[in-house]
Amino acid sequence: MIPIKRGIEIEKMRRAGETAASILHELAELVAPGVTTGEIDHAASRLMADAGVRSAFLGYKKFPGHICISINEEVVHGIGGPRKIAYGDVVKIDCGIIRDGWIGDTATSVPAGTVDPAIEKLLATTKAILEGAVQLVRPGRRLGDVGNYVEAEAVKQGYSIVKEFVGHGVGRSLHEEPQIPNFGKRGTGPVMKPGMTLAIEPMINMGKSKVRVLEDKWTVVAADGLPSAHFEHTVLVTNDAPEVLTWPRKTLLS
Secondary structure, three states: OOOOOOOHHHHHHHHHHHHHHHHHHHHHHHOOOOOEHHHHHHHHHHHHHHHOOEEOOOOHHHOOOOOEEEEOOEEEOOOOOOOEOOOOOEEEEEEEEEEOOEEEEEEEEEEOOOOOHHHHHHHHHHHHHHHHHHOOOOOOOEHHHHHHHHHHHHHHOOOEEOOOOOEEEOOOOOOEEEEEOOOOOOOOOOEOOOOOEEEEOOEEEOOOOOEEEOOOOOOEEEOOOOOEEEOEEEEEOOOOOOEEOOOOOOOOOO
């Protein structure tokens, strides 16, 4: 069953989404050469505490970080630590928070200084693909349309999509039904209905799609060592246009 949110549940999802987006925005501002991934994770802990929320990731299946922070060929699920960000790195930050029992989940990819034009194109393309995919979140459409769009647009630019890790429903739980792959066949999959809240998250590799998991049992990397990009929004299916719940509209404590 795909959970349907109504009334106050939707409002609580809005608040959780806004808070996650605001925290992510502040964390992205910290990305700079010489800063460690652990320092950004620590900042996430402080910002969450100041906002009166907690991490949706810390302790989830024993994950040890407040956020996921991944660099360059690391696709997702990187763990903050002593590694220093270098000039030209691409830093992916995935932020999930729990506010009043409801989860906001969002991610971005941030360049540390000036990056190679090819990487800049990868980031811009992935962000644009997310924006296009969000516009397909309409009542009556099928989720296969979303995945089909993501893969087709990525392949058109010479990139590949990660198939082992997917978007998902989100609400009271971090991972609810349905799964939302970044590939699929148009006209297939669950029908989207008003009240569904979906985490749409293209994970796009500059090179091949194959990935592997490092010895920490969390960090997912592109097997060919080429850069990857990741962007994510939590989106509400409405009776009309999609509502992105993870725009940073308000201050953390409003």
